[in-house]
Amino acid sequence: MRKKLVVGNWKMNGGLATNAKLLHALAGGWDARAGRALAVCVPFPYLGQAQAALMGTTIRWGAQNASEHAAGAYTGEVAASMLAEFGCHYAIVGHSERRQRYRESDAEVAAKASAVLAAGLTPIACVGETLAEREAGATEAVVLRQLDAVLLALSGAAKGMVVAYEPVWAIGTGKTARPEEAQAVHATLRARLEASGAGDVPLLYGGSVKGDNAAALFAQKDIDGALVGGASLQANEFLAIAGA
Numbered sequence: 001m002r003k004k005l006v007v008g009n010w011k012m013n014g015g016l017a018t019n020a021k022l023l024h025a026l027a028g029g030w031d032a033r034a035g036r037a038l039a040v041c042v043p044f045p046y047l048g049q050a051q052a053a054l055m056g057t058t059i060r061w062g063a064q065n066a067s068e069h070a071a072g073a074y075t076g077e078v079a080a081s082m083l084a085e086f087g088c089h090y091a092i093v094g095h096s097e098r099r100q101r102y103r104e105s106d107a108e109v110a111a112k113a114s115a116v117l118a119a120g121l122t123p124i125a126c127v128g129e130t131l132a133e134r135e136a137g138a139t140e141a142v143v144l145r146q147l148d149a150v151l152l153a154l155s156g157a158a159k160g161m162v163v164a165y166e167p168v169w170a171i172g173t174g175k176t177a178r179p180e181e182a183q184a185v186h187a188t189l190r191a192r193l194e195a196s197g198a199g200d201v202p203l204l205y206g207g208s209v210k211g212d213n214a215a216a217l218f219a220q221k222d223i224d225g226a227l228v229g230g231a232s233l234q235a236n237e238f239l240a241i242a243g244a
C-alpha cells in the first residue's frame with residue numbers, strides 16, 4: 001500500500017510569531033509512524049523559519065510556487081534552486097488560485113513542475129475542475145488535460161512527482177467532494193498515470209479536508225492523502241487529518 005501523505009498549504013497566511021507556535025505544535029505533536037508522512041508548504045519568506053523549526057523532525061517543508069526559469073531578469077520570482085537551498089522537499093505548482101488569479105496556463109504549470117524536479121524537489125502538481133466545468137460534464141477532460149501537460153513535460157521523470165486533485169468548487173468553501181466522487185476522479189488520474197509508467201505517484205485530494213472527513217476520503221483506493229489549506233493553520237486539526 002502507498003504511504004499516506006498529508007501536506008499543508010498555508011497560502012498567504014502566517015507571521016513569525018504565529019508560525020513559531022504552529023511549527024512548534026506540529027513538531028511536538030506529530031507522532032511519526034510507518035505509512036504516514038507530513039509536510040507544510042509555507043510562504044517564501046518563512047522557508048528559513050520552517051527549516052529551522054522542522055530540521056531534525058520527520059516533518060518536511062516546501063513552497064507554494066516556483067519559477068519555471070532557472071535564474072535571470074524575472075523580478076519577484078523565486079527559482080526552484082533557491083527553494084532547494086532552504087531544504088525544501090516540495091513545491092506546489094498549478095494551484096487553482098494561481099491558475100485563476102495569475103492566469104497560469106497548463107504549459108507554464110508543466111514548465112514549473114519540470115524546473116522543480118530539475119532542482120531535486122518534488123513538485124505537487126494540482127489539477128481540478130471548476131463548478132461550471134463539473135456541471136458541463138467536463139471534469140475528466142479538464143483534469144486529464146492538466147495532467148497530460150505535466151506528463152508531457154516530465155516524460156520519464158513523472159514518477160518523481162505528486163499529483164493533487166483539487167476540485168475548485170471545494171477549495172475553501174466548506175464543500176468537500178463525496179469520497180466516492182473524489183475516488184472516481186482519482187481512478188481516472190491513476191489510469192492515466194499508469195499508462196505513463198507513473199502509476200505509483202501519490203494522488204492527494206484537496207478541498208475542505210478536515211479532521212472529521214479525512215478518514216472517509218483516505219479509505220478510498222486511489223486517495224493517498226490530502227493537500228490541506230485552511231485546516232493546516234490549526235495544529236490540532238491538521239494533526240487530526242494526518243492521523244486519520
Ligand code: PEP
Binds near residue numbers: 011172173227
Ligand atoms: C488548498 O488550498 O489547497 C485547499 C485544499 O484549501 P482548503 O483545504 O482550505 O479547501
